[in-house]
Amino acid sequence: MELLKKVEFVKKCPTSYVLAINDTLNAIQGKWKMPIIAVLLFGKKRFKEIEREIPKITPRMLSQELKDLEMNGIVKRTVYDTTPVTIEYEITPSGEQLHDVLEAMIRWGLAHRKSNVMKNLPVFK
Amino acid sequence: MELLKKVEFVKKCPTSYVLAINDTLNAIQGKWKMPIIAVLLFGKKRFKEIEREIPKITPRMLSQELKDLEMNGIVKRTVYDTTPVTIEYEITPSGEQLHDVLEAMIRWGLAHRKSNVMKNLPVFK
DNA sequence: CAGTATCCCCCCAGATACTG
């Protein structure tokens, strides 16, 4: 769908579009969501594994964000009945579909940085 | 680029991708960025016009967000030498390219809501 | 291992009022 048509659509039916964008934003927004999703795109991981792969994240934050992601259907949590229990986190099919969004974001980010229009962007964050 | 290749790429060259995603997130993240961008996609607007079109936004927030967007090269601010001065905000070409990201987000948001995997999403925000 | 529980600080953002 091209821009003008979309704009027209938004005019006529704002709620569903705004809602959809909001859902997506909620899914990926927050300091640690993207890193966690990125890590899980490489496959199932356990709590400590994720923690180890994301520098500086605290268990408190990891726990909290994983709950969010689970509630939003991005991540699935499975408890295995071993002793002690093993718990694995994996990305859901729906979560995996986020790669389209990520690719669009990567493409825009690269192009935008190249176009050099940013006046005051920190090189690292 | 498909997922696996991207993942490989991320493994080899994490910084640029993470940076790009970060840039994009910074551009659109925040409570009022998307509404402002949406409004400006309809054309040039003045401060008060934007304020009127976005319910509940305060001048303080609008001013702040517009500055952010300008610094990030998403929005251009033009001062016209009338009396009193007229100031117009318009979206930049680079900002307009965000529609690819928006469309990806809309597509994912709609599909994800349809797939009904969300356990606890507020119907309205 | 897989998390909770507490404490605490900072800053985002709302309310309200004011200015060139």
Place this chain on the structure above:
DNA sequence: CAGTATCTGGGGGGATACTG
């Protein structure tokens, strides 16, 4: 019109310690 100034509360998120 096009914003800025000031005050304020709530919560996101860090540090640290603890638990089944």
